[in-house]
Amino acid sequence: MPVALFVPAGLGLAFLVLPLTGLLARAPWATLPQRLAAPGVLTALRLSLLTATGATLLCLALGVPLAWVLARVRFPGRRLVRALVTVPLVLPPVVGGVALLLVFGRRGLLGGWLDATFGVTLPFTTAGVVLAEAFVAMPFLVIAVEGALRAADSRYEEAAATLGAGRWTTFTHVTLPLVAPGVAAGAVLCWARALGEFGATITFAGNFPGRTQTMPLAVYLALETDLEAAIVLSLVLLTVSVAILAGLRDRWVTGP
Amino acid sequence: MTGTTTRTALAGAFALALALAGCAGGSDRPAPGESGAEVRGPVTVLAAASLTESFHRLGDEFEAAHPGTTVTFSFAGSSALATQVNQGAPADVFAAASPATMRPVTDAGNAAGEPATFARNQLVIAVPKGNPGGVGALADLTRPGVKVALCAEQVPCGAAARTALDAAGVALTPVTLESDVKGALAKVRLGEVDAALVYRTDATAAASQVDAVEFPESARAVNDYPIVVLRQAGNPTAARAFVAYVLSDRGRAALTAAGFQPPRA
Numbered sequence: 001m002p003v004a005l006f007v008p009a010g011l012g013l014a015f016l017v018l019p020l021t022g023l024l025a026r027a028p029w030a031t032l033p034q035r036l037a038a039p040g041v042l043t044a045l046r047l048s049l050l051t052a053t054g055a056t057l058l059c060l061a062l063g064v065p066l067a068w069v070l071a072r073v074r075f076p077g078r079r080l081v082r083a084l085v086t087v088p089l090v091l092p093p094v095v096g097g098v099a100l101l102l103v104f105g106r107r108g109l110l111g112g113w114l115d116a117t118f119g120v121t122l123p124f125t126t127a128g129v130v131l132a133e134a135f136v137a138m139p140f141l142v143i144a145v146e147g148a149l150r151a152a153d154s155r156y157e158e159a160a161a162t163l164g165a166g167r168w169t170t171f172t173h174v175t176l177p178l179v180a181p182g183v184a185a186g187a188v189l190c191w192a193r194a195l196g197e198f199g200a201t202i203t204f205a206g207n208f209p210g211r212t213q214t215m216p217l218a219v220y221l222a223l224e225t226d227l228e229a230a231i232v233l234s235l236v237l238l239t240v241s242v243a244i245l246a247g248l249r250d251r252w253v254t255g256p
Numbered sequence: 257m258t259g260t261t262t263r264t265a266l267a268g269a270f271a272l273a274l275a276l277a278g279c280a281g282g283s284d285r286p287a288p289g290e291s292g293a294e295v296r297g298p299v300t301v302l303a304a305a306s307l308t309e310s311f312h313r314l315g316d317e318f319e320a321a322h323p324g325t326t327v328t329f330s331f332a333g334s335s336a337l338a339t340q341v342n343q344g345a346p347a348d349v350f351a352a353a354s355p356a357t358m359r360p361v362t363d364a365g366n367a368a369g370e371p372a373t374f375a376r377n378q379l380v381i382a383v384p385k386g387n388p389g390g391v392g393a394l395a396d397l398t399r400p401g402v403k404v405a406l407c408a409e410q411v412p413c414g415a416a417a418r419t420a421l422d423a424a425g426v427a428l429t430p431v432t433l434e435s436d437v438k439g440a441l442a443k444v445r446l447g448e449v450d451a452a453l454v455y456r457t458d459a460t461a462a463a464s465q466v467d468a469v470e471f472p473e474s475a476r477a478v479n480d481y482p483i484v485v486l487r488q489a490g491n492p493t494a495a496r497a498f499v500a501y502v503l504s505d506r507g508r509a510a511l512t513a514a515g516f517q518p519p520r521a
Binding site (some may be wrong): 073103105106107123124202206207208209212213220223224225227 | 338403408430434435448449
């Protein structure tokens with residue numbers, strides 16, 4: 001066992017954990033209950049949970065089929081499509097927000113048509129927040145599900161097919177249950193990413209309490225005037241994400 | 257092949273280092289400051305977002321007047337900048353868009369001396385070119401279907417907007433609260449909102465893309481802009497020279513050209 005690896009490993013751990021302890025050390029514990037009860041906190045938390053869940057559902061509805069196509073269907077340009085799917089992963093989220101504005105904004109490529117035809121405008125709405133979060137989070141789901149599909153034993157699907165099951169029945173009754181842990185893991189990652197989304201949201205959906213001001217936006221704006229409020233909001237966000245990730249990990253994502 | 261590339265890169269880096277050393281060594285003649293000390297080296301200025309265009313211009317003029325200085329700006333909402341100063345951001349000068357956002361810095365003892373007011377600014381209604389929302393007065397902003405962007409109340413333009421709206425007795429629900437005035441202006445430029453309350457100077461700077469609608473209530477919410485040298489300044493001599501330049505007649509001329517009003521006598 002190379003001992004030399006322990007030093008950088010320890011430094012890496014400290015680097016990741018130390019900022020969190022800083023958050024705990026500076027937290028205004030004495031006034032915490034009053035600050036948590038402030039109306040803005042609950043509003044932002046509710047909105048964050050709602051939009052992250054909405055974004056995850058949207059990602060599941062579109063991302064699982066997309067992952068299936070990438071894993072199971074051979075077609076020219078598949079590698080290009082896979083590369084395109086991962087672009088939001090490396091794109092700075094604020095660039096994603098600008099791109100979303102240029103497409104779904106009032107004067108955007110699709111947004112103008114949506115507004116004229118259905119009277120639907122997405123910027124500055126809660127639906128806009130969901131869209132921004134889904135844009136940034138979907139690659140996490142697609143990659144996780146595609147990986148699970150590739151790792152799954154396709155003989156079960158072949159067996160189902162030889163027994164007369166159609167493609168749809170095979171997909172819903174054999175493939176999906178087979179990759180359920182992968183889908184769940186992807187959904188958790190996707191949800192966590194959506195919960196923390198900041199750049200695309202503030203760029204595309206703006207900032208208004210109760211409608212588009214999610215927890216990360218509230219933290220950012222609180223920091224400008226009230227450091228303690230920002231710390232409290234950060235603690236709430238930290239607690240929620242750690243609790244949910246820990247809970248779901250035990251149930252669905254079993255590590256070695 | 258690889259070796260050659262590495263050597264070339266090293267030679268380049270060496271040449272760059274020499275050039276930098278040359279700069280620092282000081283072959284340029286130093287420009288005298290007010291106190292006679294050398295005014296040179298980098299000056300970092302944290303300034304309200306509404307100062308973006310005018311301070312860039314002032315910075316260029318200052319560098320031309322004092323060879324050997326380089327002015328670097330960071331523009332953001334004044335309250336965000338005040339937080340940065342109080343968290344120890346390495347900066348020499350802070351220019352805010354309101355006394356209220358300067359106060360946390362002076363209260364924390366991070367200002368070297370008293371802030372000086374160098375300009376005043378007031379709000380206009382910025383609308384996309386052609387005014388598609390048909391906005392002519394503050395009261396029009398409450399019409400259904402008219403989307404409005406305001407600054408968040410933490411930042412000076414938001415506080416001024418609140419004062420002006422209260423003075424006019426207009427109860428307005430914006431679609432977004434932006435963290436600085438340029439954010440609100442950007443939503444107008446993109447056509448995502450029908451109007452935003454921004455400073456006259458911002459509307460002037462973006463005159464090719466937005467129209468400005470003046471409204472009488474803005475006279476009730478005029479912002480004083482204070483500037484101060486910071487206690488943590490790494491280059492206090494040049495910082496003082498920059499502040500003096502902003503307060504000088506030439507500085508005032510540049511600010512007036514951008515649409516600012518001179519400070520109250």
